[in-house]
Amino acid sequence: MANGSSHVVIVGGGFAGLACARKLATSADVRVTLVDKNNYHQFQPLLYQLATSELSTSDVATSLRQCLRGHGNVDVKMLEVTAVDPKTRTVTTREGESYQGDFLVLAAGSQANYFGTVGAEENAFPLYSLEDAQRLRSRILAVFEDADCDPKLVDQGALNFVIIGGGPTGTEMAGALADMVNFTMRAEYPDLAVKYARVYLIDHGHTLLGAFPAKAHDYAAQTLQQKGVQLRLDIGVKEVAPDHVLLSNGTLIQTRTAVWAGGLTASPLAANTSLPLGHGGRIAVKPDLTVEGFPGVYVLGDFGNIPGPDNQALPQLGSVAQQCGEWAAENILSEAAGRPRIPFQYNDKGIMAMIGRDSAVAAIGNKRHELDGPIAFAAWLGVHALLMSGVRERIEAFIDWGWNYFGRFRPTQVLDRSDESRIHWQDGTDGER
Ligand SMILES: Cc1cc2nc3c(=O)[nH]c(=O)nc-3n(C[C@H](O)[C@H](O)[C@H](O)COP(=O)(O)OP(=O)(O)OC[C@H]3O[C@@H](n4cnc5c(N)ncnc54)[C@H](O)[C@@H]3O)c2cc1C
Numbered sequence: 036m037a038n039g040s041s042h043v044v045i046v047g048g049g050f051a052g053l054a055c056a057r058k059l060a061t062s063a064d065v066r067v068t069l070v071d072k073n074n075y076h077q078f079q080p081l082l083y084q085l086a087t088s089e090l091s092t093s094d095v096a097t098s099l100r101q102c103l104r105g106h107g108n109v110d111v112k113m114l115e116v117t118a119v120d121p122k123t124r125t126v127t128t129r130e131g132e133s134y135q136g137d138f139l140v141l142a143a144g145s146q147a148n149y150f151g152t153v154g155a156e157e158n159a160f161p162l163y164s165l166e167d168a169q170r171l172r173s174r175i176l177a178v179f180e181d182a183d184c185d186p187k188l189v190d191q192g193a194l195n196f197v198i199i200g201g202g203p204t205g206t207e208m209a210g211a212l213a214d215m216v217n218f219t220m221r222a223e224y225p226d227l228a229v230k231y232a233r234v235y236l237i238d239h240g241h242t243l244l245g246a247f248p249a250k251a252h253d254y255a256a257q258t259l260q261q262k263g264v265q266l267r268l269d270i271g272v273k274e275v276a277p278d279h280v281l282l283s284n285g286t287l288i289q290t291r292t293a294v295w296a297g298g299l300t301a302s303p304l305a306a307n308t309s310l311p312l313g314h315g316g317r318i319a320v321k322p323d324l325t326v327e328g329f330p331g332v333y334v335l336g337d338f339g340n341i342p343g344p345d346n347q348a349l350p351q352l353g354s355v356a357q358q359c360g361e362w363a364a365e366n367i368l369s370e371a372a373g374r375p376r377i378p379f380q381y382n383d384k385g386i387m388a389m390i391g392r393d394s395a396v397a398a399i400g401n402k403r404h405e406l407d408g409p410i411a412f413a414a415w416l417g418v419h420a421l422l423m424s425g426v427r428e429r430i431e432a433f434i435d436w437g438w439n440y441f442g443r444f445r446p447t448q449v450l451d452r453s454d455e456s457r458i459h460w461q462d463g464t465d466g467e468r
Contacts, residue, residue: 069103363379
């Protein structure tokens with residue numbers, strides 16, 4: 036490894052941490068240690084496509100070493116950080132290692148926030164990591180396989196899928212799952228009454244895609260209803276059990292597949308940093324992406340509340356994380372060279388969500404010019420392909436999308452998590468979780 040003058044320790048190889056490492060890697064003045072509990076960078080926006088067998092694992096995850104190949108000044112360590120001392124900029128790992136830097140970048144992302152909903156943490160399937168998506172895919176395939184062998188299970192809710200949360204994650208998941216049921220499963224399970232499959236989307240608000248312009252709310256609702264999705268808006272979830280979801284109006288929906296897309300909080304590491312936490316359990320960050328009172332400590336992406344132009348925290352988006360990762364790298368290089376840090380300026384290119392085959396909504400730029408339908412669908416494909424970490428992932432994803440689009444079958448329908456397939460239908464419990 037090259038021996039640079041400043042050592043930067045980065046925790047988390049997601050959008051923010053990886054963008055920061057990549058930018059720093061081009062400078063001979065620093066050496067970087069990137070610590071992540073996994074050996075891969077995961078592409079969260081496409082996890083729902085992994086869960087619904089549209090894409091394969093290698094389309095949505097890339098080895099961090101491969102992402103940073105050719106940069107001798109970057110060292111990747113697969114370790115889980117359990118504690119942070121921001122005064123000395125030292126991190127300690129579960130495995131007992133510790134790393135101290137002249138600069139410390141914390142970018143450990145987020146996890147599901149169940150808001151205390153009874154049984155949700157134990158029984159719902161979150162969708163925030165590669166492992167979550169693989170488990171969910173196996174559960175979806177397992178209920179079809181079990182019901183195919185024993186059709187009576189349909190009466191026990193085997194083919195009911197309940198998605199909790201009508202933001203982009205829940206809406207995209209509902210669209211993809213409805214397409215999977217309508218196009219793929221009907222063809223592949225001719226002996227099974229797939230017509231009785233139901234996809235429910237529940238939200239306590241009265242619209243879907245709350246962060247989008249009003250037209251997108253109606254477009255999303257209509258599109259999903261055309262695909263057969265049952266919308267339950269203005270209703271909360273009271274309880275998630277292994278075999279049902281109980282709504283706040285007393286309705287009980289039998290299901291073995293409740294998907295949690297109901298909200299985010301910072302990764303648990305945030306609570307072990309002794310840094311001030313704000314909304315969503317995220318670390319309070321100054322406009323230049325550092326933390327008040329802790330020189331050399333930067334907090335990025337979903338792990339912090341990154342202030343926007345009106346001093347409101349920016350949303351938890353891949354584009355915010357990626358841009359602030361690059362910005363933090365510039366500020367670190369400036370600091371190391373004795374130049375001042377510059378406040379982060381987010382270049383808001385807009386937001387978009389896919390609602391299944393040929394359907395998407397986009398609100399482009401900070402003026403939020405609206406697009407929907409096939410044009411937005413094409414824009415969604417292009418933007419997400421560009422965001423992917425490598426050329427191989429882009430090519431593979433387009434091949435899988437092509438098979439799915441023209442062939443209407445899912446190339447990656449593999450039940451590879453046997454733990455999720457062990458459903459104890461008789462006693463209302465599940466296999467090991
Ligand atoms: C299902 C889903 C769909 C989304 N869709 C979109 C979209 O369409 N467009 C968009 O812009 N954004 C989208 N987002 C949001 C976007 O993915 C996040 O804002 C972005 O990933 C945040 O980047 P990050 O680097 O802060 O965190 P992450 O990408 O979550 O990366 C955090 C990294 O930290 C590592 N880590 C965590 N804890 C530790 C620890 N203790 N020790 C070591 N390593 C640790 C993790 O392994 C991970 O690699 C979506 C998010 C989800 C979950």
